[in-house]
Amino acid sequence: MQRIVTFVLLLSLLATVALAADLPKLRVGYIPEPAHGLYFVARDKGYFKEEGVDVELFQFGSAAEGMAALKAEKLDVGTFGTTAPLLFISKGSDFTFIGGIMIGGQAIITRPERLAELSGHDLKVYKGKKIGLVKLSTGDVVFKGALKRAGIDYKKEVTFVEFGSAAAVVEAVKKGAVDAGLVWPPHFSLAEKNQGLKVAHYIEEFYPKYTCCRIVAPTAKVNADKETYRRFLAALIRAYKFYKTNENETVAIYTKSLKIDEEIIRNETYVKKVAESNPDPLRKGILEFWQHILDAGYVPNDYPIDKHINIDIYKQALDSVIKKSPKDKTYQEMLAFYKKNN
Amino acid sequence: MIRLLVTTVLMATLLLTGAAPGSADQERLFRLGYLDNLGSALCRIAQLKGHFAQEGLKVALVRFGDSQGGLAALEQGNIDAGAFLVGEGLRAIAQGRGFRFVAGGGLLTATGPLAELDSRVQQQLDLSGTVVFIPATGPATEKETVTRLTAALIRAYGSSRQQPDILPLGQSGADQPITRFDPSPEYYRLERLWKRLALQSPAMPADFLANHVYEEIYCDALDRLLEDSPDDKLLQELSARAVCVPDCCPKNKNPK
Numbered sequence: 001m002q003r004i005v006t007f008v009l010l011l012s013l014l015a016t017v018a019l020a021a022d023l024p025k026l027r028v029g030y031i032p033e034p035a036h037g038l039y040f041v042a043r044d045k046g047y048f049k050e051e052g053v054d055v056e057l058f059q060f061g062s063a064a065e066g067m068a069a070l071k072a073e074k075l076d077v078g079t080f081g082t083t084a085p086l087l088f089i090s091k092g093s094d095f096t097f098i099g100g101i102m103i104g105g106q107a108i109i110t111r112p113e114r115l116a117e118l119s120g121h122d123l124k125v126y127k128g129k130k131i132g133l134v135k136l137s138t139g140d141v142v143f144k145g146a147l148k149r150a151g152i153d154y155k156k157e158v159t160f161v162e163f164g165s166a167a168a169v170v171e172a173v174k175k176g177a178v179d180a181g182l183v184w185p186p187h188f189s190l191a192e193k194n195q196g197l198k199v200a201h202y203i204e205e206f207y208p209k210y211t212c213c214r215i216v217a218p219t220a221k222v223n224a225d226k227e228t229y230r231r232f233l234a235a236l237i238r239a240y241k242f243y244k245t246n247e248n249e250t251v252a253i254y255t256k257s258l259k260i261d262e263e264i265i266r267n268e269t270y271v272k273k274v275a276e277s278n279p280d281p282l283r284k285g286i287l288e289f290w291q292h293i294l295d296a297g298y299v300p301n302d303y304p305i306d307k308h309i310n311i312d313i314y315k316q317a318l319d320s321v322i323k324k325s326p327k328d329k330t331y332q333e334m335l336a337f338y339k340k341n342n
Numbered sequence: 343m344i345r346l347l348v349t350t351v352l353m354a355t356l357l358l359t360g361a362a363p364g365s366a367d368q369e370r371l372f373r374l375g376y377l378d379n380l381g382s383a384l385c386r387i388a389q390l391k392g393h394f395a396q397e398g399l400k401v402a403l404v405r406f407g408d409s410q411g412g413l414a415a416l417e418q419g420n421i422d423a424g425a426f427l428v429g430e431g432l433r434a435i436a437q438g439r440g441f442r443f444v445a446g447g448g449l450l451t452a453t454g455p456l457a458e459l460d461s462r463v464q465q466q467l468d469l470s471g472t473v474v475f476i477p478a479t480g481p482a483t484e485k486e487t488v489t490r491l492t493a494a495l496i497r498a499y500g501s502s503r504q505q506p507d508i509l510p511l512g513q514s515g516a517d518q519p520i521t522r523f524d525p526s527p528e529y530y531r532l533e534r535l536w537k538r539l540a541l542q543s544p545a546m547p548a549d550f551l552a553n554h555v556y557e558e559i560y561c562d563a564l565d566r567l568l569e570d571s572p573d574d575k576l577l578q579e580l581s582a583r584a585v586c587v588p589d590c591c592p593k594n595k596n597p598k
Binding site for chain 2: 062063064067068080081083084087088091092093094134135136137140161162163164165166168171172177298299300301
């Protein structure tokens with residue numbers, strides 16, 4: 001009897017392995033930011049496999065390296081910010097935005113003694129100030145977009161000082177070389193924890209639901225195998241529901257996968273909610289972001305970016321998930337969000 | 343025992359000061375072609391002021407009478423890189439000769455009454471600007487080596503700004519074009535010229551030109567110099583002009 005049980009178990013194990021081996025594969029690149037954690041939830045909870053896609057995750061130390069890997073076809077999917085894919089596309093690279101992984105997340109830090117001066121919910125407090133930033137980072141582009149929306153001529157009324165990295169921005173704020181600095185997760189949390197700096201504002205306060213890291217893939221691959229990309233996005237949609245409804249386990253998965261302090265992850269993700277892990281493509285947000293880049297004069301020529309955004313695959317993925325759980329509140333909210341932002 | 347200890351400490355110091363990482367490149371002679379005109383001045387300044395050595399490169403400058411000869415030498419592997427005319431380089435790339443742009447050089451601006459009357463004068467001069475090319479493959483195309491080459495040229499740009507009379511460059515005279523320097527290969531400038539020359543053929547992919555411009559290497563070189571000298575005004579000015587993919591990640595979180 002024992003032999004039969006062992007044999008059956010072995011057979012089922014082999015069948016599982018064979019099934020995984022038969023699944024279409026996607027090589028997915030990401031950068032180590034807490035809000036990119038949906039990938040790990042989808043992997044650890046088995047959603048990728050359940051949806052019928054075999055995903056291998058690759059961490060990159062810089063967006064430029066990640067985009068180069070995507071261009072060299074060493075990856076099938078990548079999430080490397082919004083600027084990087086836009087720059088590549090505007091130079092002729094044929095990538096398509098198919099989804100997102102992060103919304104929001106940018107913060108303005110300052111020294112504790114400057115906090116009162118920068119308080120309140122009016123961007124006018126930044127008039128006449130010197131702001132450190134990393135050129136073309138999400139914070140740079142979106143903050144300038146927020147200033148423009150608020151009617152502030154940032155080219156004349158604010159001084160921007162550009163640095164090569166978020167760490168250099170933090171250092172400049174600490175030294176007093178700038179009045180405030182724009183950084184992203186987990187840099188502002190680390191700056192608060194390790195350097196004694198303070199967050200003056202999250203840009204979300206002035207510019208709700210702005211786009212951050214987008215999911216892009218080579219257009220030819222997307223067009224050749226839409227079904228695999230739909231499965232991939234369906235798994236992320238289910239991971240989003242898990243993240244919205246299972247705080248402790250999500251924090252544990254993010255912490256284990258990203259090796260970032262658990263307290264920082266919990267704080268950014270669930271306490272202050274400075275960034276949201278969300279797979280929606282946010283088409284309108286991408287187009288606004290591109291316009292902000294043009295307005296800032298970073299790129300001389302417009303480009304038909306909209307031709308490189310595919311919202312249909314995400315919609316099909318969302319529909320397929322909703323079909324299985326038609327009354328699920330989270331999925332219905334995602335559908336409403338999709339309709340509003342695409 | 344003491345001698346052993348001293349030797350160990352000396353060796354460790356040598357390794358920590360970074361002498362060792364550059365040694366492979368220092369041993370290898372890097373042959374850099376140039377034209378004997380003002381546009382190639384950054385290459386000559388980098389050699390004169392020791393900027394190549396600062397970057398761990400042992401460079402021999404090889405003079406050429408024209409860009410065609412220089413590009414042919416680059417193609418045949420007789421030189422590792424070269425500073426030649428941008429118009430010639432763009433046409434060569436369009437013909438399938440796989441050169442890559444890694445750095446800029448001299449840019450010419452027309453002066454005098456004719457320039458004011460006829461925009462074609464400036465358009466012609468735009469094609470006579472200088473850029474630095476490497477071949478598509480070969481030992482000198484390794485990313486670290488090219489980044490050092492570019493960093494040395496950025497340093498040379500700094501020297502030219504601090505000391506404008508550093509070379510007896512012989513630029514003067516009425517109606518003579520003015521040369522200014524820019525070490526960036528700047529994709530969008532090259533794209534303008536590419537379009538003006540109508541070099542994009544239907545058979546080429548849309549990113550054909552972008553695949554031949556290694557702007558990210560220029561960005562890496564600039565970042566590296568800025569890390570060492572974050573308050574350097576010239577480097578900040580170049581950084582402000584460059585269109586680079588922003589750095590994203592905490593350095594200690596990079597597992598690869």
